[in-house]
Amino acid sequence: MSQRFTLQVPARTRQFTVRLSATRRGARLARLLTERQLDDWGEPYAAAAQVVAELASNAVLHGRVPGRDFRLVLELRPGRTLRIEVTDARGDRVPCLPDPVGEDAEGGRGMVIVRAYADRWGVSGAPAGAKTVWAELALGPV
Numbered sequence: 001m002s003q004r005f006t007l008q009v010p011a012r013t014r015q016f017t018v019r020l021s022a023t024r025r026g027a028r029l030a031r032l033l034t035e036r037q038l039d040d041w042g043e044p045y046a047a048a049a050q051v052v053a054e055l056a057s058n059a060v061l062h063g064r065v066p067g068r069d070f071r072l073v074l075e076l077r078p079g080r081t082l083r084i085e086v087t088d089a090r091g092d093r094v095p096c097l098p099d100p101v102g103e104d105a106e107g108g109r110g111m112v113i114v115r116a117y118a119d120r121w122g123v124s125g126a127p128a129g130a131k132t133v134w135a136e137l138a139l140g141p142v
Contacts, residue, residue, distance in 0.1 A: 014041055014076040020056070022064040022088065027056035030072045030086075037074055038082075043139055047117045048074070048082055051135050054110040055086040058095055058133065063088025080139040081119075091131040094123050 016037045020026035034052040038045035052072065059070040065088075073085040095111050114121055118135035126132045 013078065016074040017071065019069045019071050022060050022068060022070050024060060026070065027053070027060045030056035030070075033072070034074060034084075041076060043076065043080075043082070047137055048084060051084055051114050051117050051137065052086070054113050055084065055133050055135065058110050059086050059088035062093050062095070063090040063131070065089035076139075080141075082137045082139055083134060084137070085132050085134045087126050087130055087132040089128075089130050091125055091129045094131065095133055 016033075018030075018033060020030055031049050031053045035045045035049050038048055056070065056072065063070065068089040070089070071085075071087040073083075073087075075083040075085070077083060111121075114135055117137060119138050121133070121135040124132050124134065
């Protein structure tokens with residue numbers, strides 16, 4: 001009598017973490033590294049790159065403390081959920097959804113863009129008075 005055994009390999013979590021300078025160059029690099037990492041993982045990256053661009057830009061514009069970097073974490077979880085975390089040094093400046101802005105306004109759309117791409121987003125405290133702004137994106141079926 002023949003028996004069949006099925007080996008189930010648990011889905012694994014992939015993670016990428018990098019510290020970047022809290023400068024415009026660091027924010028731009030965060031987006032490029034996101035595109036590169038997700039491409040290496042074989043995942044679509046357009047939506048994630050937009051979210052990272054906005055969160056990194058906010059970290060540089062509103063969360064910067066001289067001499068302190070910001071951290072980017074990409075975590076691909078089982079079920080193909082991508083969690084993006086950007087941690088900056090200003091825990092006292094929490095992002096919110098602004099009132100609608102005019103067409104000619106130079107800013108004020110960042111978190112609206114994050115909300116449009118993300119399935120969920122939020123803010124949590126981090127050590128040393130910092131904060132982490134996170135967003136989760138469902139990448140969908142393979």
